[in-house]
């Protein structure tokens with residue numbers, strides 16, 4: 001809807017007040033009662049991200065010659081990602097605006113690589129486990145690819161054998177998640193890797209959630225299976241910094257085993273009057289703030305800092321997992337290892353329990369097949385998990401005593 005721009009400007013103090021009033025209806029994510037959207041690792045981390053962001057807010061990473069600082073910081077961030085994810089020396093990558101862009105770029109790169117190396121007799125296809133993020137469908141829609149979703153195994157993880165049967169001569173990529181969004185489970189990447197190698201097909205691991213979490217959980221002793229470049233068949237990975245990297249929003253990494261693969265990502269053109277332009281990612285102008293904030297937070301926390309955060313999140317998840325397992329009306333979906341957990345009920349309509357929890361002030365997400373309550377836990381939840389568990393127990397009892405239960409959740413993004 002059109003609305004007129006004010007004729008005269010307004011002073012910043014007044015605007016700030018207006019914006020604070022606008023925010024009064026927003027979730028208070030600092031209090032730990034939100035289980036999605038915000039990854040809050042404490043005021044000190046936030047301060048570092050904010051100050052670094054504003055220091056480089058005006059700079060543009062489209063111009064590495066003008067801003068070698070940003071080029072250096074991007075190289076450092078990508079380099080840290082590659083070493084955490086056991087990449088070989090040949091590996092390369094870029095920072096992007098988020099998981100969706102990283103996935104978009106990996107698909108475009110795999111498609112264009114396949115055009116040079118394979119023969120198609122139909123639409124290029126992407127074979128996904130049912131639990132892969134729908135960013136793959138969105139990117140496939142943009143890129144003219146057909147998605148083939150394969151049912152999960154009984155453990156709610158990718159079924160490598162079934163995925164193998166779905167591979168055809170038109171398959172340009174197979175996908176595994178580490179972990180998947182709906183249940184927080186790590187797919188059998190080693191098995192998918194064997195599949196990829198035996199079919200000579202591209203394997204992408206979507207580690208948007210786990211890329212900057214699982215390595216630290218493993219250092220803390222969690223038995224995380226191989227999920228990264230240590231599996232030979234993995235050609236690319238997406239790993240988000242604005243999730244468990246605790247960076248400012250607008251920061252992810254897309255990583256490739258070798259630059260012969262990544263070169264299909266780069267757009268290099270001079271057929272216009274504005275001169276040659278080389279853009280490695282989907283954006284033109286690339287915000288310096290997002291790169292600077294990621295660089296600063298990674299160096300501020302270091303391995304020890306991330307390990308500490310990972311330990312807090314894993315123990316919070318374990319506490320919730322034990323409480324759910326100890327409630328005979330509830331069960332956990334699969335066996336999560338990191339910070340994401342979903343749980344359902346064979347007996348109750350779980351969305352009714354969700355509603356009761358929402359009324360008690362908890363704003364989390366859901367899974368739909370199987371139905372469940374879904375949380376992405378962060379260090380902020382350590383302080384409130386006992387309250388959550390107590391409210392969950394009461395909500396379950398409320399619903400158990402009530403005949404009319406909700407079957408559906410309203411779509412979250414409408």
Ligand SMILES: Cc1ncc(COP(=O)(O)O)c(C=O)c1O
Pocket residue numbers: 097098099100101133135177179180181206207208209240252
């Ligand atoms: C596993 C997974 N992949 C990709 C994405 C998309 O990331 P973004 O929202 O940063 O585009 C998400 C978002 O939650 C995710 O959980």
